[in-house]
Amino acid sequence: MKKDDLAYWRATVRLLSIMLFVWFSVAIVLSIILAPILNSIKLGGYPLGFWLAQQGSMFIFIALIFIYVYMIGKIDRKFDVHEE
Amino acid sequence: MSLQLTTYIIVGLSFLLYLLIAVWSRAKSTKDYYVAGGEVGPVTNGMATAAGWMSAASFISMAGMVANMGFGGSVYLMGWTGGYVLLALLLAPYLRKFGKYTVPHFFRDRYYSKTAAIVAVLCLLTASITYIIGQMTGVGIAFSRFIGVSSEVGIYIGMAIVFAYAVFGGQKGITYTQVAQYIVMTTAFLLPAIFISIQLTGNPVPHLGLGARLTGTDVTMLDRLNQVVTDLGFKEYTTAVAGSTLNMVLFTLSLMIGTAGLPHVIMRFFTVSSVKAARISAGWTLFFIAILYTTAPAVGAMAKYNLHRTVTPGTEQNISVFEPEAHLEGAKRPDWMKRWEKTGLLTWDDKNQDGRIQYYNDKSNDAAFVKNTEAAGWAGNELSVNADIIVLANPEIAMLPAWIIALVAAGGLAAALSTAAGLLIAISSSISHDLIKGMILPSQSEKSELVVSKISMAVSIIIAGWLGLHPPGFAAQTVALAFGIAASSLFPALMMGIFNKKMNKQGAIAGMLCGLGITLFYVFAHKGILFIKGTEFTHLFGGDNFFLGIAPEAIGSVGAIVNFIVAWFVNRFTPEPPEFIQVLVEGVRLPRGATKLRGH
Numbered sequence: 043m044k045k046d047d048l049a050y051w052r053a054t055v056r057l058l059s060i061m062l063f064v065w066f067s068v069a070i071v072l073s074i075i076l077a078p079i080l081n082s083i084k085l086g087g088y089p090l091g092f093w094l095a096q097q098g099s100m101f102i103f104i105a106l107i108f109i110y111v112y113m114i115g116k117i118d119r120k121f122d123v124h125e126e
Numbered sequence: 127m128s129l130q131l132t133t134y135i136i137v138g139l140s141f142l143l144y145l146l147i148a149v150w151s152r153a154k155s156t157k158d159y160y161v162a163g164g165e166v167g168p169v170t171n172g173m174a175t176a177a178g179w180m181s182a183a184s185f186i187s188m189a190g191m192v193a194n195m196g197f198g199g200s201v202y203l204m205g206w207t208g209g210y211v212l213l214a215l216l217l218a219p220y221l222r223k224f225g226k227y228t229v230p231h232f233f234r235d236r237y238y239s240k241t242a243a244i245v246a247v248l249c250l251l252t253a254s255i256t257y258i259i260g261q262m263t264g265v266g267i268a269f270s271r272f273i274g275v276s277s278e279v280g281i282y283i284g285m286a287i288v289f290a291y292a293v294f295g296g297q298k299g300i301t302y303t304q305v306a307q308y309i310v311m312t313t314a315f316l317l318p319a320i321f322i323s324i325q326l327t328g329n330p331v332p333h334l335g336l337g338a339r340l341t342g343t344d345v346t347m348l349d350r351l352n353q354v355v356t357d358l359g360f361k362e363y364t365t366a367v368a369g370s371t372l373n374m375v376l377f378t379l380s381l382m383i384g385t386a387g388l389p390h391v392i393m394r395f396f397t398v399s400s401v402k403a404a405r406i407s408a409g410w411t412l413f414f415i416a417i418l419y420t421t422a423p424a425v426g427a428m429a430k431y432n433l434h435r436t437v438t439p440g441t442e443q444n445i446s447v448f449e450p451e452a453h454l455e456g457a458k459r460p461d462w463m464k465r466w467e468k469t470g471l472l473t474w475d476d477k478n479q480d481g482r483i484q485y486y487n488d489k490s491n492d493a494a495f496v497k498n499t500e501a502a503g504w505a506g507n508e509l510s511v512n513a514d515i516i517v518l519a520n521p522e523i524a525m526l527p528a529w530i531i532a533l534v535a536a537g538g539l540a541a542a543l544s545t546a547a548g549l550l551i552a553i554s555s556s557i558s559h560d561l562i563k564g565m566i567l568p569s570q571s572e573k574s575e576l577v578v579s580k581i582s583m584a585v586s587i588i589i590a591g592w593l594g595l596h597p598p599g600f601a602a603q604t605v606a607l608a609f610g611i612a613a614s615s616l617f618p619a620l621m622m623g624i625f626n627k628k629m630n631k632q633g634a635i636a637g638m639l640c641g642l643g644i645t646l647f648y649v650f651a652h653k654g655i656l657f658i659k660g661t662e663f664t665h666l667f668g669g670d671n672f673f674l675g676i677a678p679e680a681i682g683s684v685g686a687i688v689n690f691i692v693a694w695f696v697n698r699f700t701p702e703p704p705e706f707i708q709v710l711v712e713g714v715r716l717p718r719g720a721t722k723l724r725g726h
């Protein structure tokens with residue numbers, strides 16, 4: 043692998059790790075494991091843990107994908123590997 | 127106009143639309159046939175993928191399961207959406223860069239092995255065929271309940287429609303038909319939800335309605351629902367855990383990883399024009415899925431509340447549930463209950479012969495509650511409501527107009543047909559491209575491959591229809607198997623193929639077989655060997671859910687972990703993959719130079 047390509051791949055993997063960390067924290071840690079604690083906080087008529095598990099997590103998943111597309115696009119151009 | 131006639135007209139119009147699209151978009155080449163010419167835009171592809179993904183189970187069953195499970199139902203909501211994050215980040219762009227048509231083709235090239243491809247084909251066929259049985263029976267149920275024809279005739283009509291646009295249109299015809307089906311099913315899901323949300327809370331947005339106060343009171347919808355269900359001995363709605371926290375975690379992860387590994391979903395990302403389009407298309411897919419999925423919790427909770435206050439009107443009038451008049455008199459039960467009783471999906475059995483319907487949790491662990499039920503002369507729960515009817519009966523429970531009920535029927539059919547078509551193209555392309563062209567007749571021309579593919583599609587439709595007509599007793603349970611297989615075998619091997627360029631064929635094959643073995647073992651222990659009744663063997667290991675108390679549906683994530691570990695271990699002690707494979711993987715990682723999709 044060329045040196046630049048290796049650097050590109052490292053940057054990609056770093057971005058992926060951050061995004062997947064957020065993904066796991068929201069879906070598994072906040073929405074399931076910590077939900078009983080978060081439920082004491084109210085979001086309108088929703089207990090927060092319940093809202094995260096049944097609504098919020100899905101909105102965050104969508105946001106994660108679009109943020110990733112934007113960020114990886116920047117990395118692609120920085121390393122000049124984007125599609126023409 | 128009668129409900130029956132309205133239903134004929136609305137369902138008939140939707141079918142006419144699908145057929146017109148099929149004629150307009152018929153495939154002229156293998157390229158059109160497999161990947162819709164590689165020219166489908168990300169938003170269109172996203173919408174079509176969403177329709178293909180949301181099956182009869184998503185449309186009909188999911189909101190009902192959420193209603194039954196409360197907070198525990200979140201495993202389905204998050205499990206069936208969170209997988210798209212994995213797909214968008216880890217698989218879709220790289221598989222698109224790889225530039226082949228089918229999932230087994232990736233295995234054959236990346237793991238330089240026909241054995242790996244055969245294992246992938248077998249996993250794909252098992253997962254897809256088990257999945258399609260449910261779609262065909264779903265078509266049958268929707269037809270028999272709403273159109274009034276027998277479920278057999280319904281399945282024949284469904285087969286004919288799918289045949290028309292899948293065989294002649296291929297992926298291109300399917301893609302554009304699925305766009306239409308997405309619009310039909312989402313409208314059919316949202317409209318009743320909006321009406322019911324207005325009825326209960328005055329808020330037209332169901333997502334906000336679920337968190338709002340009930341009209342004319344200062345009590346929130348969820349607080350009221352919690353009150354009603356706990357009064358009747360059920361677990362509190364917003365906190366009820368499915369099994370244990372560990373079970374919920376593994377269950378959610380299994381569905382997520384399984385979603386990202388299901389071949390008929392992955393295949394859709396081969397059809398977009400570029401690597402960038404593959405990434406963003408997964409985002410659009412999730413966006414369109416979430417429109418329906420984020421509405422489902424409101425549909426489930428509101429239907430549950432409406433059902434309870436219909437059957438136990440005392441909860442509305444502050445009468446203790448232990449007073450006789452708190453419960454609905456059987457003779458006065460609404461017509462929709464009688465209609466559903468005919469299908470056997472809803473039954474009332476007046477166990478204590480008091481002429482009233484006691485609908486409560488007769489398995490409660492609360493000693494005080496149990497004592498009160500005995501004092502009140504209750505003899506067990508008298509009403510059983512199948513989760514599947516929550517969505518279908520919802521507009522009737524809320525007394526909405528006939529055209530909305532008809533639209534829900536069209537929506538359920540759209541959900542089942544769109545998924546069936548996507549599965550059929552995954553099955554037939556795998557047979558014609560990976561088995562026949564890849565292994566038996568490699569010298570086949572493009573033209574004859576197209577013919578072979580259409581024949582295998584036609585044969586697949588007949589087999590799927592036959593299985594729908596003679597559903598094996600295990601149809602409902604096989605969903606666990608489809609996701610388990612995808613999670614424990616396909617996803618890890620695909621991911622390692624991209625992220626570990628030194629992963630060799632021995633590691634990948636051993637990992638897949640071990641992951642799959644563990645999953646099959648655990649599922650068969652609970653559901654019977656090959657789902658044959660009486661061959662369950664959980665008693666040998668100390669009863670159901672013997673491994674850490676997790677359900678068989680949650681084992682896929684354990685299988686995936688086993689797959690990764692075994693693959694890593696075997697890979698260390700076997701020769702590195704050849705140099706050209708490592709170069710291939712390096713190339714897949716860079717977006718630039720993605721090939722235009724070719725006819726080979």
